[in-house]
Amino acid sequence: MRNAPGSLDLLVAEELSVGHGSAPVCAPVDLRLGAGRALAVVGPNGSGKSTLLRTLVGLLEPLAGSVVLDGAPVDERAAAFRRDVAAVLDDDAFFVSLTGREHLLLTARGHGVAAAEDVVDAEVEAFGLGNRADALPSALSSGQRRRLALAAAFVRPARLLVLDEPERRLDAGMRARLAARLVSLRNAGTAVLLASHDADVVATVADEVLVVDDDACRLLDPVEAAGRIAEL
């Protein structure tokens, strides 16, 4: 997979084997993702999409092969890596005594965002949280908590945004708005990597699609991939 002419690869994985323990969950993966590009990872349940994403963001060690971000091996312990990479995986954990808005402010201020309150207000509106943002997480629905987790990825700067099934627990309208946000983000120069089962989100956002499977991991263009996603 190559990026558009002139763009540099931000994230590079070569012969990457991922899994828990010593057993790979899918075939080895090769991928390159540059700034301003979006790659969707698709595959059936249990095919290793989430494991792949967790390995790419340094939360799991590769069984074999390498992952490089901006020329340096991926290491989530490095502050620079955490500054560059925003990830929303399958976490649904919140501080019980902080409101949704406070979670977002913590993220924004933790990343040194200027005018953090204004940025948070904007994302609260964009994700349809409104006055629910001032409620404690226990008072939010699972969909609202998902919106809150996603909003946290947007209140901070990042060069690479990694999302694991971002459409999960979102209504159709929010899915469409999220896809539009991801497109504008990609067009502004952020690299976007997402695992998804939603053919519309993939078609709207992705420049290329990585189909993850036991036998081989293949790169397809979004049009080719649409049929494959429908089969899954």
Place this chain on the structure above:
Amino acid sequence: MTTSTTVAPLDGAAVRRWTRTATAARARTTLGERLSDAWGGLVSAGIGVAVAGGSLASLRERIALAGAPITGTTLPASLTSAALALLALAGVVVVLARLGPVSATPAAAAWWLPLPADRRGLLRGELVRLTAAGVAVAVLLALPLVFGAAAAPTAASVLRGLGGAVVLAVAAVGGTALLQTRRRGRGVAGLAGAVAGAAAVVPAVVGTVAAGGGAPVDVPAAGTPPGWAVAVAAVAAAALLVQADRGLGRLDAARLLAGGAAARYAGGSLLSMDTRQLGRALAGRDRPPRRSRRFRPVRRPWQAVVATDLAVLARGRWQLGQLAVAAAVPVVVARTAGLGALPPAVWAGCLLGWGLAAAVLAQLGRRRSPGG
């Protein structure tokens, strides 16, 4: 995401402070209520210590009054005290190693660890809390040993004994945390488990053999450690803790989260006094089977239950050793000079053994998932 970084991001300590302040602002308790709670806690702890001290004094008196024959074929109290101290220390190390020991709650893992803030600043509070908890547990475990080891405990000997226990606890926390920061802690739990097994089983075997063969058990009496030894050990323990603190930035999010999940599970089990869940929370990974068992002799439902339990027992790394310790503890108590003549002491030993066995037997079959 149209944000830009134009101000200094919060450092680790500031993130912790910010979270604490935001949480406190929402707390419905007043300062007076918190002080009252703290006072209540102190009074409760004092009453607990006084009750424990009274029970120990009563125990010593009953041993003296029982006039039980203390012969060469019973285990000296000093040997049993040393074995129990080693067992307790090894147990604490096993628990620390299982929990990380430094860990992050799921919320902290989700909202603190992805920040560019220095991880050392974020995790230092956790290390301090862990050390305080280790010290509290060490004092509680050491009280009966300190009062039981010396024939006539003095204030100085009690302080030295408790000081030694505190130092060991700090060293255990610092040492396991240091190994965790250097990613060398994998074998610690196994080693400590083996030490715990030996500390319980060897005296039980020695006591049983001595009783059967009439051979004397000759062990020099052990007192509380001398003050200089406690001081030297304290310096070493503090050095371990400082080194561990310096390495906190090297800890990775995945292991911190795994430790936090185990700590949360174990803490909940402890509060609900559920030994089965506690056993599951602290259990290590089972040995991967080489092949599936056929269960050919199984003909009836109860045989299926027993056969699967035995299969799981055989696959565990810990279960057999823990069962051996569970069986050995009441034997050691029953064979100890003085204690063995007191039914309540033997019952307490049996209860402790039952607790250990219950914790390990919870590992057997009938679980929803590997995570419990």
